[in-house]
Amino acid sequence: MAPQNIHVFLAGSGLIGSALLTKINAQRERLLAEEGIALKVAGIVNTKKMVLGEHLGTLSGWKEELNTRGQKADLAQFVAGMKAMRLPNAVFVDCTASEEIPALYNTILAERIAIVTPNKKGLSSNFKFYKNLKLLASQNHTRFLYETTVGAGLPVLSTIRDFMLCGDRVEKISAIVSGTLSYIFNSFEGNTTLSKAVREAQKLGYTEPDPRNDLNGMDAARKLVIVARECALPMECADVEIEQLIPQGRKKETVKEFLKTLERYDAQFEAKKQRAIARGAVLRFVAEIENGKAKMFLKEVASNHPFAGLRGSDNIFSFTTDHYHETPLIVRGKGAGAEVTSAGVFSDIFKAVRL
Numbered sequence: 001m002a003p004q005n006i007h008v009f010l011a012g013s014g015l016i017g018s019a020l021l022t023k024i025n026a027q028r029e030r031l032l033a034e035e036g037i038a039l040k041v042a043g044i045v046n047t048k049k050m051v052l053g054e055h056l057g058t059l060s061g062w063k064e065e066l067n068t069r070g071q072k073a074d075l076a077q078f079v080a081g082m083k084a085m086r087l088p089n090a091v092f093v094d095c096t097a098s099e100e101i102p103a104l105y106n107t108i109l110a111e112r113i114a115i116v117t118p119n120k121k122g123l124s125s126n127f128k129f130y131k132n133l134k135l136l137a138s139q140n141h142t143r144f145l146y147e148t149t150v151g152a153g154l155p156v157l158s159t160i161r162d163f164m165l166c167g168d169r170v171e172k173i174s175a176i177v178s179g180t181l182s183y184i185f186n187s188f189e190g191n192t193t194l195s196k197a198v199r200e201a202q203k204l205g206y207t208e209p210d211p212r213n214d215l216n217g218m219d220a221a222r223k224l225v226i227v228a229r230e231c232a233l234p235m236e237c238a239d240v241e242i243e244q245l246i247p248q249g250r251k252k253e254t255v256k257e258f259l260k261t262l263e264r265y266d267a268q269f270e271a272k273k274q275r276a277i278a279r280g281a282v283l284r285f286v287a288e289i290e291n292g293k294a295k296m297f298l299k300e301v302a303s304n305h306p307f308a309g310l311r312g313s314d315n316i317f318s319f320t321t322d323h324y325h326e327t328p329l330i331v332r333g334k335g336a337g338a339e340v341t342s343a344g345v346f347s348d349i350f351k352a353v354r355l
């Protein structure tokens, strides 16, 4: 029997994109032999170069094609080329953090090409745009999957989708959605000061190049909006109430200066930590959705609470629904990183096609 083809068109060959290519390369022979599925990369584009072709070959082949024969990147041409190829089971995978690429999603979905992405930008931009993409996907019987935008490889959005499908009302979601803020507060214990925890997170590569972009909660707010929308709440990023951990308005300082300034807040945070310890609790930066409202704030959680036991940059999501009322359903695990995120994207690619 002839194998069933899946054709991947990849935008972004950075951390996640290249981990995905490595995964595809490692699994392609097994998939062909055991499942009769030929997983092919038919196009790659980054900010500099692009390459399109049904037979791009193996991983080294793709890199070489891109570097040696790749043309100057042009997104409109890439999308036009992808459409013109008319390949069956085509999936456009956006592994960028670009705002420019989500603006092309509508024309891609209109061509009945499925989209898979870990990119939060389109999904957390204005609600009308988001709603229109969902509508286009449904009208064109095409899949638009973005599980990895929240909790990386963790089954967060698919869990909510399952609640919604069977009419299980979501009463409350409590979560730690930022791997960076999770790491900072998980390590803010003993003699560690807040500024030291932030420096450590930065050194380990958990933070954005400028840690203020994590501390201001904006990236986490985007995730919370995507979660809320999955629960059918028409939420915008501006609707999320965010407790600012440190006063804003320090944008003029360099990152180095900012990290030094942060030490000024150490005593204040140490006092909060000690107050929590005296009450048998720890501090966590928690996100909550309840009664149609979303907020993120520093919360004391009891030492035996599931949120207290987190390690490293783990994420955790606690769902209270009609069915999971007495004991909420908990999803917990590694919430960032190339391995788990690319595995989640890989899995979405298979869900996006009809074999």
Ligand SMILES: NC(=O)c1ccc[n+]([C@@H]2O[C@H](COP(=O)([O-])OP(=O)(O)OC[C@H]3O[C@@H](n4cnc5c(N)ncnc54)[C@H](OP(=O)(O)O)[C@@H]3O)[C@@H](O)[C@H]2O)c1
Residues within 6 Å of the ligand: 011, 012, 013, 014, 015, 016, 017, 045, 046, 047, 048, 049, 073, 075, 095, 096, 097, 098, 100, 101, 118, 119, 120, 148, 149, 152, 335, 336, 337, 338, 341
């Ligand atoms: N890292 C994680 O643990 C994680 C977890 C969950 C979700 N995500 C999401 O996954 C996405 C990718 O993250 P990453 O860590 O792989 O980022 P990255 O290493 O910075 O790679 C981004 C890639 O996108 C390309 N790119 C950017 N703008 C583009 C444009 N307009 N047109 C074409 N290509 C463009 C870049 O091209 P160049 O190579 O030419 O610069 C680069 O190859 C982001 O949206 C991120 O939020 C990441």
